[in-house]
Amino acid sequence: MISRLLLLFVLLAARQVQAQSCSTQLTGHITDQDTREPLAGASILLQEIDWQVTTDSSGDFIFNNLCTGRYTLIVSHVSCGTIQQKIRIEKNRHVDVLMPHARSTLSEVVVAARTGINNTGFKKEAGRRKLEEARGFSISEALAKINGVTLLQTGSAIAKPVIHGLHGNRLLTINNGVRQEGQQWGNEHAPEIDAFIADRLTIIKGVDELRYGSDAIGGVILVQPKPLQYQPGHLAEINTGYFTNNRQYVASAVWEQQFQNLPSFAYRLQGTFKKGANATTPHYRLNNTASEEYNFSATAGWRRRQFNTELFYSRFNTETGIFIGSHTGNLSDLQKAVESDRPDATFLGQNTYTIGRPYQHVTHHLAKSRTQFIIHDHRFTIQLAGQFNNRKEYDIVRSSNNKQPQLNLTISTLSEDISWEHPVWKNWQGTAGVSAMQQDNAYAGRYFIPNYTANTWGAYALEKWVRHKWEMQAGLRYDHKRISTNRLITGSGTFDNFDFSYNTFAAAFNTAFKPVTGWKLNAAISLSERAPHVNELLSNGIHHGTATYEEGDITLHAEQAINLLLGLSWHNEQHTVSAEADLYHNTINDFIYRQPEPGEPVLTIAGAFPKIRYRQTDAALTGLDVSVVIKPRKQWEWVSRASLLRARNRLAGDWLTQMPADRVSKEIVYHFKNIKRLSDPYVSVEWQHVFKQTRIPGENNGKQDYKAPPAAWSLVNLNTAVTLCITRQLPVTFNLGVKNLLNKAYRDYLNSMRYFADETGRNIYLRLTVPVNGSITHANKNKQ
Amino acid sequence: MKKQFLHLSILTLLTTAVFTACKKEKGESNEEEVITTMQLTLTPHDGSTPLVYKFEDADGPGGAAPSIDQIVLASSETYDVALQLLNKTVNPAEDITEEIEEEADAHRFYFEPAAGSNITISGLDKDGNGVDLGVNSTWTTGAAATGSITITLRHYPAEPPNKAAGDAVNSQKSGTDIEATFTTKIQ
Numbered sequence: 001m002i003s004r005l006l007l008l009f010v011l012l013a014a015r016q017v018q019a020q021s022c023s024t025q026l027t028g029h030i031t032d033q034d035t036r037e038p039l040a041g042a043s044i045l046l047q048e049i050d051w052q053v054t055t056d057s058s059g060d061f062i063f064n065n066l067c068t069g070r071y072t073l074i075v076s077h078v079s080c081g082t083i084q085q086k087i088r089i090e091k092n093r094h095v096d097v098l099m100p101h102a103r104s105t106l107s108e109v110v111v112a113a114r115t116g117i118n119n120t121g122f123k124k125e126a127g128r129r130k131l132e133e134a135r136g137f138s139i140s141e142a143l144a145k146i147n148g149v150t151l152l153q154t155g156s157a158i159a160k161p162v163i164h165g166l167h168g169n170r171l172l173t174i175n176n177g178v179r180q181e182g183q184q185w186g187n188e189h190a191p192e193i194d195a196f197i198a199d200r201l202t203i204i205k206g207v208d209e210l211r212y213g214s215d216a217i218g219g220v221i222l223v224q225p226k227p228l229q230y231q232p233g234h235l236a237e238i239n240t241g242y243f244t245n246n247r248q249y250v251a252s253a254v255w256e257q258q259f260q261n262l263p264s265f266a267y268r269l270q271g272t273f274k275k276g277a278n279a280t281t282p283h284y285r286l287n288n289t290a291s292e293e294y295n296f297s298a299t300a301g302w303r304r305r306q307f308n309t310e311l312f313y314s315r316f317n318t319e320t321g322i323f324i325g326s327h328t329g330n331l332s333d334l335q336k337a338v339e340s341d342r343p344d345a346t347f348l349g350q351n352t353y354t355i356g357r358p359y360q361h362v363t364h365h366l367a368k369s370r371t372q373f374i375i376h377d378h379r380f381t382i383q384l385a386g387q388f389n390n391r392k393e394y395d396i397v398r399s400s401n402n403k404q405p406q407l408n409l410t411i412s413t414l415s416e417d418i419s420w421e422h423p424v425w426k427n428w429q430g431t432a433g434v435s436a437m438q439q440d441n442a443y444a445g446r447y448f449i450p451n452y453t454a455n456t457w458g459a460y461a462l463e464k465w466v467r468h469k470w471e472m473q474a475g476l477r478y479d480h481k482r483i484s485t486n487r488l489i490t491g492s493g494t495f496d497n498f499d500f501s502y503n504t505f506a507a508a509f510n511t512a513f514k515p516v517t518g519w520k521l522n523a524a525i526s527l528s529e530r531a532p533h534v535n536e537l538l539s540n541g542i543h544h545g546t547a548t549y550e551e552g553d554i555t556l557h558a559e560q561a562i563n564l565l566l567g568l569s570w571h572n573e574q575h576t577v578s579a580e581a582d583l584y585h586n587t588i589n590d591f592i593y594r595q596p597e598p599g600e601p602v603l604t605i606a607g608a609f610p611k612i613r614y615r616q617t618d619a620a621l622t623g624l625d626v627s628v629v630i631k632p633r634k635q636w637e638w639v640s641r642a643s644l645l646r647a648r649n650r651l652a653g654d655w656l657t658q659m660p661a662d663r664v665s666k667e668i669v670y671h672f673k674n675i676k677r678l679s680d681p682y683v684s685v686e687w688q689h690v691f692k693q694t695r696i697p698g699e700n701n702g703k704q705d706y707k708a709p710p711a712a713w714s715l716v717n718l719n720t721a722v723t724l725c726i727t728r729q730l731p732v733t734f735n736l737g738v739k740n741l742l743n744k745a746y747r748d749y750l751n752s753m754r755y756f757a758d759e760t761g762r763n764i765y766l767r768l769t770v771p772v773n774g775s776i777t778h779a780n781k782n783k784q
Numbered sequence: 785m786k787k788q789f790l791h792l793s794i795l796t797l798l799t800t801a802v803f804t805a806c807k808k809e810k811g812e813s814n815e816e817e818v819i820t821t822m823q824l825t826l827t828p829h830d831g832s833t834p835l836v837y838k839f840e841d842a843d844g845p846g847g848a849a850p851s852i853d854q855i856v857l858a859s860s861e862t863y864d865v866a867l868q869l870l871n872k873t874v875n876p877a878e879d880i881t882e883e884i885e886e887e888a889d890a891h892r893f894y895f896e897p898a899a900g901s902n903i904t905i906s907g908l909d910k911d912g913n914g915v916d917l918g919v920n921s922t923w924t925t926g927a928a929a930t931g932s933i934t935i936t937l938r939h940y941p942a943e944p945p946n947k948a949a950g951d952a953v954n955s956q957k958s959g960t961d962i963e964a965t966f967t968t969k970i971q
Contacts, residue, residue: 327941329960336954344956346942356943396941398961399883542845549846604845605819607963
């Protein structure tokens with residue numbers, strides 16, 4: 001997000017050029033966007049004056065005695081494509097250029113002026129290579145490529161990201177600048193976002209999260225599409241893939257265009273289709289685990305020097321079957337299923353794309369408009385967004401004539417954000433803004449959460465100070481939220497109405513210190529508060545997945561979290577060894593969790609269900625993420641990662657349930673030499689090991705689980721890719737890989753399917769990326 | 785620029801107004817899967833008045849606790865028992881028994897008297913494949929005793945259901961729709 005804003009900033013912060021002087025200096029640093037390695041030997045051309053230089057071994061370049069004015073900067077490296085960007089030079093300046101990895105296909109560049117607002121707090125990205133490796137899987141799986149992110153799953157097709165042990169409403173997902181508002185409270189509610197929309201996935205913690213809300217206790221996930229290309233011509237990319245395990249095929253295409261005679265306008269269309277059959281474990285195929293997804297998005301932009309506006313619409317649509325053997329009617333059914341090592345043969349063996357009950361159907365529409373204008377170096381942004389989310393759950397029903405969903409939730413959200421960024425003044429830069437949100441939720445069918453309307457408004461201010469080796473950033477935010485709920489009581493004709501009002505406050509401070517080249521030290525402290533969600537206040541009903549009777553509590557108050565972060569990163573001079581460590585300690589007072597009440601079973605006509613109540617305790621989550629990258633030789637790369645977490649219920653003096661187990665992974669990558677038209681071939685082998693979760697709550701305070709955590713497991717994954725330059729403008733990337741190469745049968749603690757069945761077995765995939773670059777600049781160049 | 789700003793502010797205000805003006809009280813659509821009542825009609829072979837006993841949870845799961853009749857029967861008697869399932873949250877009450885009978889090959893009632901209750905169950909009616917369904921059954925009582933009986937309705941979700949005569953009440957092939965326990969008294 002920030003780098004995107006900066007790109008716009010650099011492009012748009014067009015000041016009046018005064019008398020032209022020819023003594024300015026342009027320096028820059030070219031980095032591989034993916035590996036973060038400096039790119040030596042890249043050529044940089046200023047097209048207008050036909051002046052070309054080459055980066056030195058540390059990726060730096062310099063142009064001296066330049067005249068002020070607008071230039072076209074063309075960066076190229078030994079790869080298939082070339083990248084170009086307009087740049088305005090008024091005084092000495094420095095640009096950092098992130099070159100997409102050679103495997104990248106659409107020309108793109110992110111120019112981040114060194115004075116830009118980068119997060120000095122915690123920031124982790126799934127780079128382009130990682131995103132490419134996750135193509136065809138869900139957006140959560142792409143996020144899980146980031147160290148410290150794990151998955152909370154319901155079967156193989158439904159996955160939620162977990163950051164440092166927290167998930168659901170404790171994370172904010174910002175989809176193309178808009179706070180995603182769907183039904184994120186349930187464990188089986190996956191994010192409603194097309195993974196192919198994301199050009200970059202970033203997780204941030206610290207001051208910058210205050211732009212989006214005061215309730216990001218676990219962090220913010222930024223899903224950023226590629227910025228529109230204001231460059232005459234068209235660009236297209238087609239991605240396809242086939243996955244053997246569930247015979248899944250996926251196709252995604254993007255088209256963008258700018259007309260030569262309409263230089264202010266650009267647009268993009270994008271769509272994805274994905275369909276998979278029932279998934280198979282090493283020993284059996286699970287009936288009714290097929291899924292289908294089709295998504296569409298359109299972006300249109302209008303850009304002038306001091307004004308730009310963008311319209312965006314996206315539609316996400318998915319239908320996902322839920323393993324039929326996981327359906328249970330009451331507690332004794334669930335216990336019977338849990339005791340068995342293998343599901344009953346009735347629920348196994350069908351190899352079909354058909355989805356039957358139980359399944360879920362989710363639709364999410366997002367429309368937004370974002371307008372920026374610059375007045376005397378003050379930048380204003382106005383963003384309006386509307387979201388509509390419909391979630392239908394189709395349970396197993398008595399009569400096959402019944403075509404109705406049993407749970408039908410419709411949530412509509414409008415949001416308005418206005419922000420102001422003041423010009424850089426001495427070492428200070430900053431932004432402030434106000435935001436408002438109106439929301440309406442309605443349910444039909446089975447009661448789980450009530451109808452409600454919610455109104456939120458908030459304001460924030462962030463300021464950053466940068467000088468030499470130091471960076472400091474601080475921010476404040478306040479939000480006010482009103483919720484008014486209503487529910488018709490079954491059989492009585494009367495309504496239950498409850499109104500709630502919460503004031504939440506957040507503050508954060510980050511600092512970064514670079515004592516010497518190669519070293520960077522980060523420290524951050526942030527205070528955030530999260531108002532309880534409606535499901536925590538007012539849920540009341542049987543949760544079929546867990547065979548429990550869940551009851552909300554209207555007296556819950558907001559959670560308060562104090563998150564301490566300490567980060568250290570280092571790389572040697574040659575960039576052949578780099579290491580990163582992040583230590584966090586998140587203290588959450590009044591942490592809302594589900595507490596079993598063993599003495600109060602709820603008797604229903606389907607038998608007795610254990611009661612679970614939403615309660616509050618004080619929790620503390622402490623963890624460490626470490627990664628080390630070693631490149632002993634030019635072609636070898638060895639990546640090691642480890643992620644540890646300790647999550648305590650401090651009032652009960654016990655562990656918290658459902659927390660990710662410790663894990664380690666190693667990856668060895670070998671890059672072959674480029675041979676003629678074959679560029680960037682590589683093979684990687686990854687070994688992942690997840691320890692057994694031994695830190696689980698004791699049973700003396702109510703049983704929190706039906707089955708002991710599964711044993712530790714290790715997986716081996718293989719990936720290989722090569723780009724074939726059919727022509728200079730047509731580099732086709734082939735990617736062949738295997739997940740779970742050894743076809744290991746295992747169960748994961750954070751997958752609720754572990755009660756019933758094994759995880760999916762070996763999955764071989766072949767993916768193809770075909771970009772079509774119809775850039776007019778290129779066309780002209782070819783003619784010359 | 786000013787004009788655009790004005791437009792945006794008006795749009796914002798309007799949308800806010802529309803939302804806050806939304807009518808707050810929405811009706812809950814009927815929760816179709818609710819079974820509030822299991823009713824047993826026991827017709828004695830001696831020709832005397834049929835007996836009616838109920839397990840009833842008028843407000844569905846949660847809320848008020850269900851009311852459960854004690855089944856009081858005469859000793860050494862034979863009863864024809866008809867089982868009826870009702871949803872009384874709607875008016876008139878919906879008879880769910882019909883749904884069960886329509887899909888008899890995917891449903892099955894089990895009757896399990898506790899040891900010493902002196903009730904014997906036989907003569908369960910069958911589905912189209914000749915496997916027990918149990919909407920109608922015959923109960924024979926012995927000497928005076930107190931005890932209990934658990935009536936379970938199992939539902940086979942798979943397609944085809946694969947319901948078989950030998951399936952135990954806790955077969956993994958089926959799930960529980962109803963599990964109700966009555967106390968019994970034979971006098």
